[in-house]
Amino acid sequence: MAHLEDPFPVPDPTLPFWRTQLHELDDHRSTEQLPTYCDVLIIGAGYSGVATAYHLLNNNPSPPSVVILEARQACSGATGRNGGHVKPDLYFNILNYSRKYGAENAAEFARFEAANVLAVKDLVEKENINCDYHLTRAVDVYLDEKHAKQTEDSYKELLTLGTANLSDVQFTSGKDAESLSGVKGAKACFSFTAAHVWPYKLVMRLLSLVVKKGVNLQTTTPVTSVSETPNSDGTWTVNTPRGSIKARKVLFASNGYTAGIATQFAHKIVPVRGICSRIVTPEGKESPFLPYTYSIRYGPSLYDYLIPRSDGSIVVGGAKGDFWHEKKWWYGVTDDSKMIEPAKNYFDGLMQRTFKGWEDTGAYTDRVWTGIMGWSSDFMPYVGEVPNKPGQLILAGFSGHGMPLICLASKGIAEMLKGERFEDTNIPKLFKPSVERLMSEKNEILDSLAKPAPPSKL
Numbered sequence: 001m002a003h004l005e006d007p008f009p010v011p012d013p014t015l016p017f018w019r020t021q022l023h024e025l026d027d028h029r030s031t032e033q034l035p036t037y038c039d040v041l042i043i044g045a046g047y048s049g050v051a052t053a054y055h056l057l058n059n060n061p062s063p064p065s066v067v068i069l070e071a072r073q074a075c076s077g078a079t080g081r082n083g084g085h086v087k088p089d090l091y092f093n094i095l096n097y098s099r100k101y102g103a104e105n106a107a108e109f110a111r112f113e114a115a116n117v118l119a120v121k122d123l124v125e126k127e128n129i130n131c132d133y134h135l136t137r138a139v140d141v142y143l144d145e146k147h148a149k150q151t152e153d154s155y156k157e158l159l160t161l162g163t164a165n166l167s168d169v170q171f172t173s174g175k176d177a178e179s180l181s182g183v184k185g186a187k188a189c190f191s192f193t194a195a196h197v198w199p200y201k202l203v204m205r206l207l208s209l210v211v212k213k214g215v216n217l218q219t220t221t222p223v224t225s226v227s228e229t230p231n232s233d234g235t236w237t238v239n240t241p242r243g244s245i246k247a248r249k250v251l252f253a254s255n256g257y258t259a260g261i262a263t264q265f266a267h268k269i270v271p272v273r274g275i276c277s278r279i280v281t282p283e284g285k286e287s288p289f290l291p292y293t294y295s296i297r298y299g300p301s302l303y304d305y306l307i308p309r310s311d312g313s314i315v316v317g318g319a320k321g322d323f324w325h326e327k328k329w330w331y332g333v334t335d336d337s338k339m340i341e342p343a344k345n346y347f348d349g350l351m352q353r354t355f356k357g358w359e360d361t362g363a364y365t366d367r368v369w370t371g372i373m374g375w376s377s378d379f380m381p382y383v384g385e386v387p388n389k390p391g392q393l394i395l396a397g398f399s400g401h402g403m404p405l406i407c408l409a410s411k412g413i414a415e416m417l418k419g420e421r422f423e424d425t426n427i428p429k430l431f432k433p434s435v436e437r438l439m440s441e442k443n444e445i446l447d448s449l450a451k452p453a454p455p456s457k458l
């Protein structure tokens with residue numbers, strides 16, 4: 001087994017664009033001392049933890065007492081450092097999943113992702129959230145002829161199978177792919193409904209709503225351990241350097257760091273470091289407007305993903321081609337205070353070399369940052385009760401792809417925290433944490449390195 005770094009958030013992460021305008025709750029502590037007891041204790045103030053608190057209190061006439069413990073500042077983990085791309089997987093991995101899990105489970109997965117894009121829209125409109133949410137289409141562009149052909153074949157097979165709903169997916173090939181996408185050398189492209197968002201603003205608005213309703217938020221309060229067994233009254237003891245809290249229910253919303261405090265997830269949810277950037281056009285110059293979000297697929301496992309922002313800037317992540325071959329840069333890495341050295345200049349000139357009409361814009365990389373994802377060893381998130389730990393639940397392991405999953409997954413977890421069974425929620429069956437998943441020796445992240453066509457997210 002590969003060595004995993006110290007699985008706790010480091011205190012001095014790189015500064016992502018999204019965190020250049022901080023919310024007043026960023027380093028908030030609701031009370032000077034930690035409470036000694038709560039009904040629900042949430043570990044992690046990212047999208048998962050905060051959206052769960054929101055759903056738990058929303059339209060709840062007898063709300064539980066809730067404490068959120070966050071190791072660093074609110075929304076300073078992956079959510080505050082990602083690409084802002086809310087892009088469902090409607091076709092790309094669906095044939096693989098159909099073969100592996102059965103067509104109905106694969107279709108359920110795709111339906112759930114598509115539903116999330118619109119669920120975020122509903123949430124943003126309902127709560128009047130100023131987070132630059134923009135509903136658009138994602139365009140997946142294939143630059144490699146062979147990869148384009150393989151994907152076209154898989155798509156046609158999916159159409160024949162007929163289980164997944166592909167009515168929103170448009171396939172374009174040949175010369176039209178280049179003119180539709182604006183990407184030089186495009187061999188084929190797929191487009192479908194997606195969105196982009198300022199993730200920090202989305203989460204911080206939800207956080208302000210729940211703090212107003214009485215949620216006790218404690219930032220810079222890392223959880224160091226959770227008791228191995230429940231106390232005699234059925235509560236769990238959650239320990240921090242500032243004291244302990246007894247909680248009736250505990251939710252691990254701790255993403256890539258989960259194994260540090262729930263060791264059964266070691267090698268099941270693996271910290272994986274990614275890199276992202278913001279590209280801007282110099283004052284006085286103009287760049288062509290990009291109407292969509294994009295994934296630029298250079299080959300089966302190599303891709304960049306990008307969103308255009310209304311301020312004219314572009315947020316781009318990926319760069320795997322420059323560092324993926326050496327695991328030490330990304331696998332099992334929890335340190336987002338450092339750059340991924342071989343990739344730190346990757347984004348320079350990306351727009352000029354990729355998009356038609358950008359050659360003379362002078363667009364340059366304004367900022368580069370890193371962040372820690374939680375990749376699960378079977379690429380499915382863990383959403384539900386932790387096996388053999390009554391009262392402990394988990395919402396983590398989104399494998400670099402949480403934005404089209406967390407809105408509805410957190411709703412389902414909130415229902416479970418209120419007492420619903422997993423089976424009575426809308427969470428896809430594949431996401432259920434099971435003893436079999438935890439016992440499996442398989443690590444598809446590492447297996448995928450040896451294969452020509454590993455699953456690729458975003």
Ligand SMILES: Cc1cc2nc3c(=O)[nH]c(=O)nc-3n(C[C@H](O)[C@H](O)[C@H](O)COP(=O)(O)OP(=O)(O)OC[C@H]3O[C@@H](n4cnc5c(N)ncnc54)[C@H](O)[C@@H]3O)c2cc1C
Nearest residue numbers: 044046047048071077078079082083085223255371402403
């Ligand atoms: C560079 C990068 C780009 C990405 N781009 C995209 C994208 O464009 N689209 C997409 O869908 N997904 C993307 N992702 C993935 C996406 O950001 C995540 O899936 C999602 O944000 C996960 O949310 P979360 O709340 O589960 O985790 P996080 O946002 O990481 O929140 C977990 C929180 O738990 C806290 N925590 C951890 N351990 C402890 C502890 N022991 N005690 C207390 N607190 C603790 C952490 O400090 C953190 O704040 C990207 C991720 C990265 C890093």
